[in-house]
Amino acid sequence: MNLPEPIQHFMAKQIERLAAPLCIEYDSLFCLVAYDGPAARYGLEHLTLGEILPPGLDFLQGMDMGEPLSLSFVTLPTGAIAHIELRQAEQRRFILLFDASEQHRLVQAQQQQANEVRLLSSRQQRTLDQLSRANAAIEAQRNELEQQRNELAALNQAQARYIAMMSHEFRTPLNAILGYTDLLQRQDDPLAKAAQRHHLAAIRRSAWHLSSMVENVLEQARLGRDQVSLTQEPAEPSELVMLLNDLFQSQAKERDIQLQIECDENTPDRVMLDIVRIRQIAINLIGNALRYTSQGSVHARFSYASERLILVVQDTGPGIPEADRERIFRAYERGESAPGGGAGLGLSICRQLAQLMGGNLELLQQTNNKEYPGACFQFVVPAPIPDEQPLTPISGRVLVLDDDPDLREWLDIVLSEWGLQPTLLSGIGELKQWLREQQNETQHKHPITDLPITDLFITDYLLEDGVGVEAMQMVRRLDPDIPVVMLTGSVPSEESVRVNQNPNFLLLAKPISASALRISLGKMLAAQQQYTANV
Amino acid sequence: MLGNFAVGKSSLVRRFVTGVFDASYQTTVGVKIDTCEVTIDAASSQDNSSTEATKVKMVLWDLAGEAELGPQSQMYIQGMQGYLLVADGSRMDTVHNAVHIQQQVVRSLGPRPFIMLLNKHDLSEQWQVPDSWIQQQRDLGWNILCTSALSGEAVPEAFDRLARAMIAPTAMEMLG
Ligand SMILES: Nc1nc2c(ncn2[C@@H]2O[C@H](COP(=O)(O)OP(=O)(O)OP(=O)(O)O)[C@@H](O)[C@H]2O)c(=O)[nH]1
Ligand SMILES: [Mg+2]
Numbered sequence: 005m006n007l008p009e010p011i012q013h014f015m016a017k018q019i020e021r022l023a024a025p026l027c028i029e030y031d032s033l034f035c036l037v038a039y040d041g042p043a044a045r046y047g048l049e050h051l052t053l054g055e056i057l058p059p060g061l062d063f064l065q066g067m068d069m070g071e072p073l074s075l076s077f078v079t080l081p082t083g084a085i086a087h088i089e090l091r092q093a094e095q096r097r098f099i100l101l102f103d104a105s106e107q108h109r110l111v112q113a114q115q116q117q118a119n120e121v122r123l124l125s126s127r128q129q130r131t132l133d134q135l136s137r138a139n140a141a142i143e144a145q146r147n148e149l150e151q152q153r154n155e156l157a158a159l160n161q162a163q164a165r166y167i168a169m170m171s172h173e174f175r176t177p178l179n180a181i182l183g184y185t186d187l188l189q190r191q192d193d194p195l196a197k198a199a200q201r202h203h204l205a206a207i208r209r210s211a212w213h214l215s216s217m218v219e220n221v222l223e224q225a226r227l228g229r230d231q232v233s234l235t236q237e238p239a240e241p242s243e244l245v246m247l248l249n250d251l252f253q254s255q256a257k258e259r260d261i262q263l264q265i266e267c268d269e270n271t272p273d274r275v276m277l278d279i280v281r282i283r284q285i286a287i288n289l290i291g292n293a294l295r296y297t298s299q300g301s302v303h304a305r306f307s308y309a310s311e312r313l314i315l316v317v318q319d320t321g322p323g324i325p326e327a328d329r330e331r332i333f334r335a336y337e338r339g340e341s342a343p344g345g346g347a348g349l350g351l352s353i354c355r356q357l358a359q360l361m362g363g364n365l366e367l368l369q370q371t372n373n374k375e376y377p378g379a380c381f382q383f384v385v386p387a388p389i390p391d392e393q394p395l396t397p398i399s400g401r402v403l404v405l406d407d408d409p410d411l412r413e414w415l416d417i418v419l420s421e422w423g424l425q426p427t428l429l430s431g432i433g434e435l436k437q438w439l440r441e442q443q444n445e446t447q448h449k450h451p452i453t454d455l456p457i458t459d460l461f462i463t464d465y466l467l468e469d470g471v472g473v474e475a476m477q478m479v480r481r482l483d484p485d486i487p488v489v490m491l492t493g494s495v496p497s498e499e500s501v502r503v504n505q506n507p508n509f510l511l512l513a514k515p516i517s518a519s520a521l522r523i524s525l526g527k528m529l530a531a532q533q534q535y536t537a538n539v
Numbered sequence: 540m541l542g543n544f545a546v547g548k549s550s551l552v553r554r555f556v557t558g559v560f561d562a563s564y565q566t567t568v569g570v571k572i573d574t575c576e577v578t579i580d581a582a583s584s585q586d587n588s589s590t591e592a593t594k595v596k597m598v599l600w601d602l603a604g605e606a607e608l609g610p611q612s613q614m615y616i617q618g619m620q621g622y623l624l625v626a627d628g629s630r631m632d633t634v635h636n637a638v639h640i641q642q643q644v645v646r647s648l649g650p651r652p653f654i655m656l657l658n659k660h661d662l663s664e665q666w667q668v669p670d671s672w673i674q675q676q677r678d679l680g681w682n683i684l685c686t687s688a689l690s691g692e693a694v695p696e697a698f699d700r701l702a703r704a705m706i707a708p709t710a711m712e713m714l715g
Contacts, residue, residue, distance in 0.1 A: 063572050063598040067618045075614055077569020077603075085569075104569075112568045115603070119544045119566050126630065 024103040029096055030057065034065050037096075046101055047082025064090070064099065077104055077111070174217065180210040205254055212251050212287070219284050227356050234361055235513070237520045238390040239279035241271050241306050241313065244286065248304070252290055261297055265290065268307035275313060275387035279517060281357050282313070282385065285365070288350040289317040289381050296321035296379065312363070313387035316380065323377030329367055354383070362386045395522065398422055398529050400459030403438075405429045405475055406491070407468040415462065418518050422525070427458070432470035432478075439478060456483045456536075460529060465492035465511075476509075485535065487528040491516060508532075541616075541640050542625035543633040544604030547658040550688035551625065552601050555698050560689050566603065570615050573599040577702040595702040606636045608643045616644065621652040621705040623697060628657040628685065629665035634672070652704035653682075656697055660685040 007015075019025065026041030026048075034057045043051050048060050057065060060082040067073065073090040080086065085108045089100040184203040245267045256263035286304070293302040300320030307314045324332060333355045351365070358365040363385035402424045406412045412428050419426040429435050442457045461479050463472040476488050489510045508531075510524050540548035549567050554560055556575050579593045602615055616622075622644070626637040637655060644651060655676070657668055673683055682700060686693040 059574075063574070063600075073614060073617060075570065076611060079569065079571040081572055081574060108568055112566065115568055116564075116566045119604075120564070123545055123564075126632075 022103075026101040028061075028099040028101075030099065031097070034062075041101075045103060046080060046084040046086060060084075061099065064088075077108055079108075174214065178210070178214065181207050181214075184210075202254075205250075209251055209255060213291070219280075227353065232357070232360060234278045234281065236276040236278055236388075237517070238274045238523065239277045239282070239517075239519075240274055241267050241308075242273070244279070244283060245306065247283070248286055248290060251287070252294060256294060256302065259294070259298075261294065261299065262301035263290075263294070263304075264301065265304045266306070268305065271306055271308040271313070272389050274390055275308070276390050277313065277385070277387050278361060279520075280513065281361065285354045285357060285383055286315060288354050289315065289383065292350060293317050293319035293321065293379070293381075300378075308387070311386060311388050312384050315383045316368075317383075318378060318380040320378045324367060324379050332367070333365075358383055358385060395526055396530065398424060398526050400529055401425045401427065402460045402462060402525075403427050403429065403458040403479070405431070405435055405461070405463040405467070405472070407431055407464060411464075411491075418521070422522060424460075424525075431467055432475055435475055435478060439482060443482070456486060458486060459532065460487050460489065460525065462489045462491065465490050485532070487532050489521075489524065489528070540599065540601045540625060541608070541612075541622050541637075541644070542604055543606050543627070543630075543636040546604060546625045546627040546630075546633050547688045548604060548623075548625050549601050551623070551656065551658065551686065551694060551697070552599055554688045554691055554694050556599075558691075560691075562689075567601055568603055569611070570603065571601045573601065575599060575698070577698055579699065579703060579706070593706070595706060597698070597702060597705075607639055608647075613647060616648065619644075619648065619651060621701050623701055624653050624655045625658055626655070626668075627659050628668045629659050629662045631667040634668055652701065654697055654701050654704065655681055655683045656686045656693075657683065658686050658688060660692055661687040661689045 024042050024045045026039065026043055026046060028039040028051070029037040031037055036051060036053050036055055036057065038053065039051055043049060046060065048058055050058055052058075056062070060080050063081070067090060070092075072092070075088040075090075078086055078088050085103075085105045086101040087104045089098075089102075091098045091100060184207045188200060188203050188207075245265055248265045252263055252265070290302065290304050293304070297319045298321070302317070302319045304315065304317045307316075332351050334352055355365040363383065365381065365383045368380040368382050402419055404412060404415050404419070404426050406415065406428075407430055409430070412430065416426050416428055427438070429438055439457070457479070461476065463475045465472045467475070472490050472492075476490070479486055479488070485508065487508050487510075489512060491512050491514055508528070510528065512521065512524065540552060542548055544566060545564060549565070549571070550560060552571075552573055556573055575597050577595045577597060579595060600615055600619070602612055605612060608616070624637045624641055626634040628634070634657070641653065641655075644653075657673070660666070676683055682704070684693045684697050684700070686697055688694065
């Protein structure tokens with residue numbers, strides 16, 4: 005466009021006014037060749053031709069000038085703000101400066117606002133994150149508390165119901181025991197033998213009933229703490245049937261209920277079982293059946309299939325309503341239709357025990373008999389056939405330490421029967437005394453004999469004046485190889501379970517079965533003799 | 540001075556050059572040029588032959604912060620001989636931005652000596668950089684300082700180290 009001279013002049017003036025261009029030419033050594041424009045505007049008052057670039061521009065020294073370079077919004081050390089262009093043309097180098105202060109002000113305000121907003125929102129986001137994390141934690145804690153509270157309330161309720169039931173349950177057999185004992189004491193007439201037998205049977209029944217309830221309570225506590233330790237030992241199902249008949253027949257007769265407890269012919273004579281637990285479960289199942297049946301019959305039948313012992317208990321009671329079929333297996337619960345007492349723990353414990361032993365306890369489908377629907381429970385438990393050698397005769401001296409005179413007497417009888425020579429002691433005090441005597445004797449009579457003080461040591465776990473472990477240590481201090489059998493009525497502690505791994509040590513739970521004791525003693529004494537023979 | 544916005548680049552320069560700190564935020568537009576002189580005493584100088592203290596004059600280019608180097612910043616870094624890579628230790632994202640910026644520099648200029656500064660170390664409650672992260676970068680050869688323009692912590696040291704690295708960059712400090 006060919007502009008008239010006044011317009012050109014005007015435009016040049018405007019550009020000068022708005023952009024204040026300053027043009028500086030310099031050589032390859034950064035020395036000033038010439039300049040044109042308002043140098044003072046950029047704080048560059050002292051531009052001297054032939055001299056090196058002044059302090060305000062010396063930052064450009066060393067810049068590679070091969071390429072044109074545009075630097076916008078440069079705040080110079082002088083404080084001036086410029087757009088700077090570095091250009092080369094016709095072998096000459098130029099620095100062009102344009103005033104950018106006004107534009108800088110505007111952009112600064114914009115950028116300031118934008119950055120502050122970004123900072124704020126990132127800070128806000130962080131606060132929100134923290135808040136939501138805190139909220140989530142609080143929420144989780146509240147849910148947990150709420151759940152704990154509900155569980156506690158439910159448990160409390162169930163426990164209160166349970167305690168009320170239990171106290172009634174405990175009192176009934178206790179009354180019977182006390183009553184019949186009174187009667188027996190008053191019976192001077194030697195002809196009253198038959199009556200005595202009847203009273204004794206009643207006492208025995210009540211005692212068993214009490215004992216099984218106590219077992220139930222203890223077992224529940226153990227299950228709750230995962231402390232159940234199961235054993236497997238040879239046992240005779242027919243013996244169990246006999247015991248159950250003993251316990252329940254007279255009660256059934258009194259109530260005019262036909263009770264049949266039997267064992268299929270295919271059941272082996274001896275199988276491996278945790279007999280204490282199996283007995284507990286059978287007593288619970290048959291006891292329940294009798295309790296819930298007011299007329300008709302109860303039929304309990306043991307059978308055996310694929311290495312499993314099966315017990316089916318069928319009654320002609322009211323049956324279990326559909327709604328209760330699962331509930332009856334929960335702790336402290338029992339069917340609504342339960343007549344009178346009955347500790348709800350029974351079925352829940354039985355099922356837990358059955359499952360722990362690798363078996364199960366189920367309620368089978370009801371029959372269609374409307375009049376006597378009845379309930380039918382099936383209990384199944386693995387019961388392998390033991391590979392047993394016939395019992396070898398045993399002999400030796402046995403030291404017995406127990407504070408219960410009855411148990412001491414019983415052990416005296418059975419141990420003597422088996423051909424052993426028992427020495428009976430009642431507590432730690434007596435044991436100390438006895439050990440001292442043994443030592444004196446050894447020193448005086450046979451100073452060099454190697455004979456152990458005893459061949460085997462049987463001690464109660466909890467004594468009136470100490471604990472069995474202490475007694476065991478005292479005996480083993482004199483002779484570290486003596487086999488020890490510890491009898492315990494309490495929940496085995498972790499410590500005792502640990503020592504149980506030792507072949508020279510056996511923990512036997514009360515009530516003690518004579519046959520189990522006999523087998524264990526046989527093994528331990530044989531191992532001991534083998535050991536001393538080798539030494 | 541490279542790094543995202545508001546990490547404290549200008550504050551570090553101001554603290555070093557004039558010894559003051561300003562809590563108010565004035566964002567930098569474009570680039571602000573400053574000069575300073577760092578004296579490296581002979582005893583600790585890498586150049587063992589010189590017995591005198593060495594004076595290093597540095598021209599500081601304090602750039603406007605960005606998450607990554609834009610076209611304008613690419614212009615500003617032409618001729619750059621070393622840099623302080625600044626991040627805000629209370630904003631972990633700015634730390635990741637710094638790592639990215641370092642890679643951009645290597646791509647456009649090749650390796651240049653740099654020191655990484657995790658600034659605002661005084662904000663210990665809001666500190667977000669795990670020690671494990673710092674260790675991991677140091678294992679890669681990075682020279683890292685925790686600084687505070689507010690308290691002055693490690694600020695002279697930052698410029699001192701950079702000056703040394705620019706005079707006689709070790710392989711580590713050139714790392715890229
Ligand atoms: N607490 C604390 N605040 C700091 C520190 N350094 C800088 N600040 C604050 O952080 C904000 C940003 O600081 P500047 O130095 O402007 O940050 P910048 O990196 O130059 O920011 P741009 O120029 O936008 O890229 C200001 O409010 C400073 O006061 C520090 O070490 N500690
Ligand atoms: Mg800044």
